[in-house]
Amino acid sequence: MRVVVIGGTGHIGTYLVPGLVDAGHEVVVISRGSRQPYREDPLWVEVEMVTCDREAAEGDGRFGTFVADLRPDAVVDLTCFSTAQAEQLVEALDGQHLVHTGSVWSYGPSTLVPTTEDAPKHPYGDYGVGKLAIEEYLMAQDRVRASVVHPGHISGPGWMPIGPAGNVDPAVIESLRADGSCVLPDRGGETIHHVHAEDVAGLHQACLERPEAATGESFNSVCMQALTLRGYAELVARHFGHEPRLEFVPWAEFVTRLDPEQAALTMDHIGRSPMFSMDKARALLGFVPKHSVTDTVLEAIDAWVASQ
Template identity: 50%
Template sequence: MRTVVIGATGHIGSYLVPRLVRAGHEVVAVSRGTRQPYHEDPAWTRVERVVADRDAEGPEFAARVAALRPDAVVDLMSFDLESTRVLVEALRPTGAFLAHCGTIWVHGPADASPLREDDPREPFGEYGTQKAQIEEFLLAEPGLRCTVLHPGHISGPGWPVITPLGNLDPGVWRALSTGAELLVPGLGLETMHHVHADDVAQGFELALARQDAAAGNSFHVVSDRALTVRGFARAAARWWGREANLRPVSWEEFRAAYPEHADASWEHLSRSHSASTDKARDLLGYRPGFTSLQAARAAVQAMGLLDPAT
């Protein structure tokens, strides 16, 4: 299968491209050419590399992708409906299979747990709303077989990991590693669902291998279980041999204490997502290889904040 991966040197693509090469795909890796893959792998020597800038090239980008004669396209880098629409129009004559990267944020605030793909949705914010629109468009597309995979909070080496407070504040890790007090908004029972980038790559590899099952469907690709704020913080503190020193506060107090990071925390924690992988397991054979905690720990180790020997 000749497979074009858009965003091939990003966090997911860095794992997906070698997976596809080892599975026998003829891989065309499309990227802006501004960076190398996150991880070295000898499989990259067997990959065709194409430099293209989606934003700068406009509709010409989609035409270039179609001209690569793909049997399948994995789109890891579309964040608005119009860009996806243009790509679909270019791919229709090719008959290629299209696998799009979405997000569990298409759900908005959770009404039930774990979330299922067909649960009622109330997305909010530009990112989740745009991804929900893209999914609706692709799964209703009559002229092209499409599937959408929804990762959780992508984690792993080389990528800033969402902390137990739902933000990217390095001070959270410092507090947990030293036993310093950490303010927690509310009771700390909100959930976040992390996933290792290699497990997201696994999901895309399986979708390409099982196109009949994947076409017309969307799937959650996350770890087996989500983590609560409290549980994540307590487990992470033990990486350094500490007990988490958590103090519940109101959101007003939290915003006053962490003004630069409070909005990100609210974006993550107000959704309180825990997503089911049953559909991906049943139809694709998806089996995550990392827990949420393992995925986060790998990222923290790569940041140099944790001794790999501990």
């Protein structure tokens, strides 16, 4: 296939684009040209790179036509955050397979876990509400064949993963690395559900290569297991050679010890306490994530430490 990947130099595209080339597809990447992929791969030399400021092109009403003029058989949209963006793209296409990157935030708080794709959705916050609206639009229209992939907390070498306190405060990792200590809210029983960027890419590719099974479907994209905050902190402490020294405090006290932005990020994660099922991807597409949750977070943390 000739596959156009929108936003192909980010976390997911770093793995997806070489994977598509390796599988024999002709790949065109649309990006702003402002950054390089997170990892080197010789297959990038076979990729057609196209520079486009999506926001500016959408403002002029020409982005959808710009994509259609590249003559794709399929499109992967990694950077769509509103129904207006989705509509402009879909209305310019004609029957292609469109794989859209959604988010587990579209579900809202976890209730029955592991959460499956047919669970009722009650998102909150602009991001989750917006991602659900896009999914509903794509599943209702009939101009393209649509599939949606809902990643959890995307992790991998090159950026700080969501950490054991449910945020990206580097001091949490440094403290666990130094002496195994960590402050957690309540009893640390809330869950966070990571996924390696390579597995998110792999599921997008599985949708492209099994269109008869993927069309009209959405798929969770997470590791096979989730971590509790407590379990995560213990894992990291022992990884650095320490017995865990965990302190549990009520939420009201916990937030006083954090930067307000980090506290808000923690609540974003533990307020949803995500834990999702990967059964549907395995049943319909034969896809199983390669990376365990422990390997995913430790690989990302080790890479971050090495970069300091």
